[in-house]
Amino acid sequence: MTGRPVGVLLVNLGTPEAPDAPSVRRYLAEFLSDPRVVEIPRLLWLPLLHGVILNTRPAKSAKGYEHIWVKETNESPLKAYTRLQAEKLGALAGAGALGEAAIHVDYAMRYGEPALAEGVEALMAKGCERILILPLYPQYAASTTATAFDAIARVLAGMRRQPTLRFSPPYFDDPAYIEALAESLREHLGLLDFEPEVVLASFHGLPQFQIDRGDPYESQCEETVRLLRAAMGMDEKRLQLSFQSRFGRAKWIEPYTSEKARTLAKEGVKRLAILAPGFSADCLETIEELGVEIRDEFLAAGGEKFARLSCLNDSEAGMRLLASLARRELAGWI
Numbered sequence: 001m002t003g004r005p006v007g008v009l010l011v012n013l014g015t016p017e018a019p020d021a022p023s024v025r026r027y028l029a030e031f032l033s034d035p036r037v038v039e040i041p042r043l044l045w046l047p048l049l050h051g052v053i054l055n056t057r058p059a060k061s062a063k064g065y066e067h068i069w070v071k072e073t074n075e076s077p078l079k080a081y082t083r084l085q086a087e088k089l090g091a092l093a094g095a096g097a098l099g100e101a102a103i104h105v106d107y108a109m110r111y112g113e114p115a116l117a118e119g120v121e122a123l124m125a126k127g128c129e130r131i132l133i134l135p136l137y138p139q140y141a142a143s144t145t146a147t148a149f150d151a152i153a154r155v156l157a158g159m160r161r162q163p164t165l166r167f168s169p170p171y172f173d174d175p176a177y178i179e180a181l182a183e184s185l186r187e188h189l190g191l192l193d194f195e196p197e198v199v200l201a202s203f204h205g206l207p208q209f210q211i212d213r214g215d216p217y218e219s220q221c222e223e224t225v226r227l228l229r230a231a232m233g234m235d236e237k238r239l240q241l242s243f244q245s246r247f248g249r250a251k252w253i254e255p256y257t258s259e260k261a262r263t264l265a266k267e268g269v270k271r272l273a274i275l276a277p278g279f280s281a282d283c284l285e286t287i288e289e290l291g292v293e294i295r296d297e298f299l300a301a302g303g304e305k306f307a308r309l310s311c312l313n314d315s316e317a318g319m320r321l322l323a324s325l326a327r328r329e330l331a332g333w334i
């Protein structure tokens with residue numbers, strides 16, 4: 001290892017500290033107060049958020065988090081997988097997989113803990129004057145990618161001696177991403193005791209007006225699926241696309257995963273597998289929403305076999321992807 005150390009900070013969305021209503025309330029309050037996430041005028045939104053949503057949603061969501069909580073390490077799956085991704089990427093870097101420089105890897109959350117400021121400061125304390133910020137969002141949305149960069153810029157705004165930063169771009173069409181998804185999909189389909197007639201790629205949804213205002217998110221999801229179809233040799237009927245996790249009453253981008261699953265069952269599809277290529281780690285939205293709610297809807301509508309396939313998480317394919325992204329974005333620094 002030579003030269004001054006370089007830092008890599010993996011950034012994910014955020015997650016509660018405990019599976020109870022007060023912790024979920026704190027998390028949702030921070031998340032849903034972000035004007036990048038909810039683009040409704042503050043004067044209308046804040047009374048609704050504090051008067052209704054934060055009094056009802058936390059208790060319901062806490063039950064979901066309780067189901068999926070990782071008891072051994074006392075953290076949510078999202079945090080557990082993101083931490084493992086950082087640890088494993090650090091080990092890969094230590095073994096020279098990213099190049100010859102000393103590379104420190106850490107992770108942080110846009111909302112909640114560990115905070116972005118903590119992550120940047122921890123890397124600086126290890127001597128990193130150059131830091132690559134790598135948001136774990138394959139597709140760009142203002143509500144995820146842009147708000148992470150906004151928040152990092154606010155962290156630096158308070159510093160006398162700032163590090164030099166690079167921001168990693170969205171990787172929706174990166175061959176390493178498509179190959180990791182294809183490898184993971186092949187492996188998981190091979191483990192099933194049935195052959196799905198349809199594989200559904202379900203992405204987190206967005207309000208339609210955010211797309212209308214210029215978010216490239218929907219077209220990037222479509223491009224990911226187009227490339228994954230090509231890599232898998234699947235056609236449009238076999239590998240389909242939908243959007244989940246609608247929140248509130250506004251129109252979100254369609255088709256909705258819940259409607260899609262029911263429609264497929266009603267059209268006679270008996271065996272369905274769902275993957276979530278837009279999530280780099282399994283979380284409430286994949287384990288509970290897809291694995292329980294959507295499964296139940298599919299089976300209730302006449303489906304017979306259902307499988308939810310894991311996200312890339314800290315799998316070998318997933319780690320190869322992160323190493324590939326980091327190696328490319330660190331070019332010239334290492």
Ligand SMILES: C=CC1=C(C)c2cc3[nH]c(cc4nc(cc5[nH]c(cc1n2)c(C)c5CCC(=O)O)C(CCC(=O)O)=C4C)c(C)c3C=C
Nearest residue numbers: 013014015016037061076078141143144204247283284285
């Ligand atoms: C209010 C609107 C929301 C937008 C816009 C939004 C965009 C968005 N979110 C993710 C990824 C995740 N979202 C997660 C949870 C979650 N998302 C919203 C709302 C919006 N998301 C809510 C209210 C919640 C909480 C769910 C609940 O409490 O029931 C998560 C999971 C976090 C976890 O701890 O498990 C992820 C991940 C993306 C990628 C995205 C835009 C593309």
Ligand SMILES: [Fe+2]
Nearest residue numbers: 013204245285
């Ligand atoms: Fe979300």
Ligand SMILES: [Fe+2]
Nearest residue numbers: 245284285289
């Ligand atoms: Fe949800």
